[in-house]
Amino acid sequence: MSRQTFLTRNRSIFWFLLSLAVFTLIVTVLADGIGNGMISTSFVKTLGRTLCLMLVAVAMDVVWGYTGILSLGHMAFFGLGGYMIGMWLMYARTEIIVSESLRAAAVPPTPEEIHDAVGTQIFGVVGSSDFPLIWAFASSFWAQLALVVIVAFRSRVTGVYLSILTQAMTLALSLYLFQNDSGLRGNNGLSGLQNLPGLDSVPQSMVSIAFFWASAAALAAGYVLFAWVVSGKMGSVIRGIRDNEGRVRFLGYHVESYKLFVFTVTAVVAGLAGALYYPQAGIINPAEVAPIASIYLAVWVAIGGRGRLYGAALGAAFVSLLSSWFTGGGVPNIPLGFYTIQWTDWWLVLLGVSFVAVTLLAPKGIGGLFDLVTRHHPVPVSTTDFGPDKGARRTVEGEEEK
Numbered sequence: 001m002s003r004q005t006f007l008t009r010n011r012s013i014f015w016f017l018l019s020l021a022v023f024t025l026i027v028t029v030l031a032d033g034i035g036n037g038m039i040s041t042s043f044v045k046t047l048g049r050t051l052c053l054m055l056v057a058v059a060m061d062v063v064w065g066y067t068g069i070l071s072l073g074h075m076a077f078f079g080l081g082g083y084m085i086g087m088w089l090m091y092a093r094t095e096i097i098v099s100e101s102l103r104a105a106a107v108p109p110t111p112e113e114i115h116d117a118v119g120t121q122i123f124g125v126v127g128s129s130d131f132p133l134i135w136a137f138a139s140s141f142w143a144q145l146a147l148v149v150i151v152a153f154r155s156r157v158t159g160v161y162l163s164i165l166t167q168a169m170t171l172a173l174s175l176y177l178f179q180n181d182s183g184l185r186g187n188n189g190l191s192g193l194q195n196l197p198g199l200d201s202v203p204q205s206m207v208s209i210a211f212f213w214a215s216a217a218a219l220a221a222g223y224v225l226f227a228w229v230v231s232g233k234m235g236s237v238i239r240g241i242r243d244n245e246g247r248v249r250f251l252g253y254h255v256e257s258y259k260l261f262v263f264t265v266t267a268v269v270a271g272l273a274g275a276l277y278y279p280q281a282g283i284i285n286p287a288e289v290a291p292i293a294s295i296y297l298a299v300w301v302a303i304g305g306r307g308r309l310y311g312a313a314l315g316a317a318f319v320s321l322l323s324s325w326f327t328g329g330g331v332p333n334i335p336l337g338f339y340t341i342q343w344t345d346w347w348l349v350l351l352g353v354s355f356v357a358v359t360l361l362a363p364k365g366i367g368g369l370f371d372l373v374t375r376h377h378p379v380p381v382s383t384t385d386f387g388p389d390k391g392a393r394r395t396v397e398g399e400e401e402k
Contacts, residue, residue, distance in 0.1 A: 013227050016310050017220055024216045031212075033205025044208040045194075045280045050320050051215035052277035055222045057300050057316035058309050059266035059273075064298065065306035066230045067262045068242030072294045073166030076173055077267045079289030081274030086190035086284050091138040092197035094118045125188050132183030170291045177286035189285025193278055211280050218276055219313070222269050226309055229265065238262060299355050304365050311367020318366060323347060 027047060030038040039047075056078050063069045098117045102109040109117070120129040137143035180186035196207060230238065240248040241255055249255050278284045287293075296319075304315015325331060326347040334341040343350075358365055 010227050010231060012310050013224060016223055020216060020220055024213065027212060028209060031205070031209050033203060034209055041205045041208050044212055046324060048208065048212035048215045048280045049277050050317050051219045052273045053320050054313040054316045055219045055273040056270045057297060057304065057312040058223060058226055059269045060297050061301050061306060061309055061312035062226050062229060063262060063266050064301060065312065066235070066242060067238045067259065069259060069263065070163045070298065071166050071263070072163050072291060072298065073170040074267065074270050075293035075297050076170045076289045077270040078274035078277070079284065081271030082278030082284040082288065083184060083190065085275040086193050086278055087135060087138040088140070089193045089197065089279065090122055090190050091118060091135070093192065093195055094121045096197055123185065125185060134183040167291045167294070170289060170294060174286045174290045177289065187285060189283055191283040193284065194280070194282040208280065211276065215276050218272065223309060229262070299351065302355060302365060303358050305367025306365065308367035311365050314366045319351070
């Protein structure tokens, strides 16, 4: 039997990347600013944010669907990535504004005076003017980008109550960020992130499409990375950990190392996805890292199809776009005479019912529909004889569709 390559074993990678490329091209042609303007700038930003959510959903699927670790804190890394890049954006943009306003002064301002004026502008909303220690590297884009990665690497996967621990730590983080003395402007959060420093003359239609391209590229790279992680020997081991951790440990594998690797890599990717998401959203506040956000992430993966990378991506896209449609007033209210169904209030109920229905009736989620269409069998069978008995057959080392 000829040895299959990584790409031939995972045909869904080609189809996913092809679909993503075609989608990106269509949006570019129809987008305002570059194309014919059929798609508005605000909707381009919505699509760019959706691509970022698809990326963090794929990361969550590797943790939960393939490794069996139900993390209820991965959206905290997503939010922290947004905070880190938001700090640099706010500092750099405010520094430009302050420098221009003080340029006409009789005596040119010193760097210290500019720094103090920037602090007053940023933290005046919470009654302060001093930079907290957490803003020590806010003036450096590359330092803030490195912090996105470092914050994720500081996590550790321990204990059998990981779901409870991650949820509790996420709640503690969000409650801390709500305080004005947290150094991140409390409930006000960081705003104006869509205004890139030094690019005031560039219209938002151009900025939005640039972020859309970056989000598409990040999703493509992340998908290929995670497809590689869940393939081959490593993929077999992490799926073994999911199905029977004790047996994998008995076979001599250091289970904790595999868990730590998967958790850390997915947390880093979640942080980078957040760093791309929030400049398109324009604002980030502590509510973005609340435990409910991570629960939504698990719902997306479950509806899309746990254990299928493309299923997680489709689930995130489907639910997030549907949420924008329902909560944004796209769906008309239904008057019943005695009561009017307002979908902005009933969307979460509908989402919860959908989650329960998928769990009970279609556990393979949206991804399972592709199995029906393609007649896909996760474990291919070879024709090579196995053992001394003629006609005995063996299967290729278990590979699940990515």
